[in-house]
Amino acid sequence: MIAQVGLGQWGRNLARNFHELTELAWLCDIDDERRAEAQERYPAVRLTASFDEVLSDPAVEAVVVATPVPTHYELARRTLEADKHVFVEKPPAMRGAEMEELCELAEERGRILMPGHLLLYHPGVSKLKELVDSGDLGDVLCVYGNRQNLGTIRTHENALWSLGVHDLSVLLFLIDEEPTELWAHGHAFLNPRVEDIVFCYLRFPSGKIAHLHLSWLDPHKIRRITVVGRDKMAVFDDMEPERKVTVYDKAPEEPTTTYGEWKTRTGDIYSPKVPTTEPLRLECEHFLRLIAGDGDPMRAARDGLVVVRALEHLQASLETVPA
Numbered sequence: 393m394i395a396q397v398g399l400g401q402w403g404r405n406l407a408r409n410f411h412e413l414t415e416l417a418w419l420c421d422i423d424d425e426r427r428a429e430a431q432e433r434y435p436a437v438r439l440t441a442s443f444d445e446v447l448s449d450p451a452v453e454a455v456v457v458a459t460p461v462p463t464h465y466e467l468a469r470r471t472l473e474a475d476k477h478v479f480v481e482k483p484p485a486m487r488g489a490e491m492e493e494l495c496e497l498a499e500e501r502g503r504i505l506m507p508g509h510l511l512l513y514h515p516g517v518s519k520l521k522e523l524v525d526s527g528d529l530g531d532v533l534c535v536y537g538n539r540q541n542l543g544t545i546r547t548h549e550n551a552l553w554s555l556g557v558h559d560l561s562v563l564l565f566l567i568d569e570e571p572t573e574l575w576a577h578g579h580a581f582l583n584p585r586v587e588d589i590v591f592c593y594l595r596f597p598s599g600k601i602a603h604l605h606l607s608w609l610d611p612h613k614i615r616r617i618t619v620v621g622r623d624k625m626a627v628f629d630d631m632e633p634e635r636k637v638t639v640y641d642k643a644p645e646e647p648t649t650t651y652g653e654w655k656t657r658t659g660d661i662y663s664p665k666v667p668t669t670e671p672l673r674l675e676c677e678h679f680l681r682l683i684a685g686d687g688d689p690m691r692a693a694r695d696g697l698v699v700v701r702a703l704e705h706l707q708a709s710l711e712t713v714p715a
């Protein structure tokens with residue numbers, strides 16, 4: 393039996409999926425209107441404004457946290473302390489030390505802590521990971537992400553935290569190393585201290601590099617991750633309705649006869665089949681499988697810790713140049 397706290401824009405999507413997949417016992421929100429709306433949609437589910445009421449129900453095995461970011465750490469910690477599993481929207485904490493504490497708590501109590509890194513469950517990202525891990529692209533040299541559009545303009549969270557958390561989770565998943573060098577530059581044009589445009593640079597122990605362009609002040613709507621391999625290159629483009637992933641059989645080549653003179657090779661360009669399953673459905677199913685004991689119970693939490701640490705370093709770098 394599971395419960396959910398936070399029934400806003402995104403919380404509604406989570407509630408729909410969990411209601412379809414399992415027994416949703418409680419829905420919790422401090423806002424009367426949101427509770428009334430949820431009660432109408434799910435008449436058999438108990439509604440409350442009190443998180444304590446949810447935690448004190450021994451039948452509740454797991455809690456889904458979909459409240460605003462600054463509340464995540466506190467609600468996730470209380471859930472784990474009540475010996476319940478927790479799915480917590482991204483990012484689960486705003487500081488590496490807090491996320492470490494959540495991971496330790498989850499391990500100590502033998503409970504699942506799963507951050508809501510939606511893109512990791514996107515079939516297009518899974519295909520990209522398959523291409524990277526199979527060695528088909530050759531050694532990965534560079535991964536870069538573009539997440540640009542005009543809007544939605546945030547007034548509290550900057551582009552790094554609001555947009556970057558998605559791409560960061562993907563590039564860390566693809567490269568599977570913790571970065572040792574992290575830089576971010578950006579500028580707050582519209583609201584004081586809320587950077588609208590952010591550029592990030594990351595370097596990994598193996599020498600791989602990564603880059604992110606994050607912005608809500610841009611004429612292009614782009615949601616793209618590019619992987620540059622030594623032998624081939626691949627792109628995940630979430631704006632493409634059908635060709636989510638494209639592989640470019642292109643690479644530089646150094647002919648043995650003319651050492652030091654690089655040439656380029658261009659071969660086929662193709663799009664492997666990518667299932668159209670809703671990523672959120674796959675993410676919710678993954679959480680339920682972990683609760684049922686299927687899969688590495690700590691992997692998602694550990695990956696989430698690397699993301700929070702990277703965000704914290706990038707934010708510190710961003711602050712070294714006043715916005």
Ligand SMILES: NC(=O)c1ccc[n+]([C@@H]2O[C@H](COP(=O)([O-])OP(=O)(O)OC[C@H]3O[C@@H](n4cnc5c(N)ncnc54)[C@H](O)[C@@H]3O)[C@@H](O)[C@H]2O)c1
Binds near residue numbers: 399426460463482
């Ligand atoms: N994974 C994704 O792609 C994705 C997309 C959008 C949002 N999100 C995340 O989902 C979370 C929620 O986003 P949203 O757009 O639904 O926000 P929202 O502001 O629309 O909704 C948040 C809800 O939480 C309720 N709430 C706040 N504090 C509470 C508390 N202490 N106890 C109970 N209820 C409380 C509010 O009343 C509100 O109804 C955020 O963390 C956001 O980062 C994730």
